[in-house]
Amino acid sequence: MNTDFIEKRALLRAPIARVWRAISDSREFGAWFRMELEGDFREGARVRGRVTYPGYEHLTGELVIQRIQPPTYLSYRWHPHAVDPQRDYSQEPMTLVEFELKEVPGGTELTLRESGFDALSAQAGRGLEALRMNSEGWDAQLENVSRHVTSG
Numbered sequence: 217m218n219t220d221f222i223e224k225r226a227l228l229r230a231p232i233a234r235v236w237r238a239i240s241d242s243r244e245f246g247a248w249f250r251m252e253l254e255g256d257f258r259e260g261a262r263v264r265g266r267v268t269y270p271g272y273e274h275l276t277g278e279l280v281i282q283r284i285q286p287p288t289y290l291s292y293r294w295h296p297h298a299v300d301p302q303r304d305y306s307q308e309p310m311t312l313v314e315f316e317l318k319e320v321p322g323g324t325e326l327t328l329r330e331s332g333f334d335a336l337s338a339q340a341g342r343g344l345e346a347l348r349m350n351s352e353g354w355d356a357q358l359e360n361v362s363r364h365v366t367s368g
Contacts, residue, residue: 219344221331222351226358229323230365236287238365239315239326248364249357257281257290274301280310288317296330297346309335311346326361328354
């Protein structure tokens with residue numbers, strides 16, 4: 217079992233331009249990801265927001281946008297599975313989340329990769345739990361983005 221990264225693929229039945237907008241526009245991203253984000257996605261930006269996912273509305277999060285290569289690649293860093301509002305995660309290693317898009321027959325292939333869990337385990341002792349929870353979470357998020365890009 218790999219303990220350092222998650223990798224998932226999904227075929228989204230939408231043109232690459234539509235999927236790109238859903239992952240690269242902070243308002244659209246927030247709509248399917250269930251976060252009210254403040255600010256635009258641009259390289260180097262720290263985009264903060266409140267979680268709107270039921271049961272987690274008391275949480276806030278921050279994405280640090282790393283790289284944007286329209287219309288095929290976007291990456292950001294964040295503190296994964298940061299669900300304890302009493303804990304300060306700011307000194308822990310962040311994982312890297314990467315979205316890669318590829319035009320394929322029938323739509324767009326989205327490859328999602330989140331890496332850096334081993335460093336989180338080594339420093340904070342919570343990498344395996346974050347890996348497990350985020351792996352499940354990304355399954356749900358890929359369904360969310362698929363619905364979002366095909367709903368019109």
